[in-house]
Amino acid sequence: MEQPTPLRQPIPAVPDAVVGAVIPADSSARPATVMFAEAARVLAAAARSHGLVAPSFRTPPRLLGLDRTVRRHPKGGSIAVRVRGRPWPAVVADMIDGVVALNRLESIRANRVRADLWDAAVADSARLVGDHATGPRRVA
Numbered sequence: 001m002e003q004p005t006p007l008r009q010p011i012p013a014v015p016d017a018v019v020g021a022v023i024p025a026d027s028s029a030r031p032a033t034v035m036f037a038e039a040a041r042v043l044a045a046a047a048r049s050h051g052l053v054a055p056s057f058r059t060p061p062r063l064l065g066l067d068r069t070v071r072r073h074p075k076g077g078s079i080a081v082r083v084r085g086r087p088w089p090a091v092v093a094d095m096i097d098g099v100v101a102l103n104r105l106e107s108i109r110a111n112r113v114r115a116d117l118w119d120a121a122v123a124d125s126a127r128l129v130g131d132h133a134t135g136p137r138r139v140a
Contacts, residue, residue: 033059036083039121040056040057043117045120047103047113050113053077054076055079058081060080060081061081067081068082077102081095092121097114
């Protein structure tokens with residue numbers, strides 16, 4: 001079987017782990033805005049680790065009817081994503097694609113960065129699900 005050339009690398013799909021791991025079983029226990037803030041922190045750190053501009057994230061977009069907007073500024077940019085009424089994996093995908101778009105990444109590097117951002121998001125969601133599974137922590 002022929003090995004794919006670097007220009008014909010398959011585009012990474014949304015990892016299966018994201019579908020079950022990103023949202024805790026009891027979604028009312030962790031508000032979507034808190035999950036959004038945690039995902040923004042993780043994705044910004046992962047972007048910086050690749051030497052990319054780490055955007056600021058906000059929700060919702062200012063333009064009605066759009067799921068994601070990207071605004072560029074002289075020293076970076078911001079990504080606005082609609083959270084309400086959307087599946088969580090779609091929200092994370094828009095955040096990741098926003099990082100790629102803001103940094104104007106092309107083909108192979110975009111695929112590598114996208115895959116690494118998904119890995120970071122999945123690892124963080126597994127941590128969040130693990131924290132959720134242990135229940136709330138009591139402070140005396």
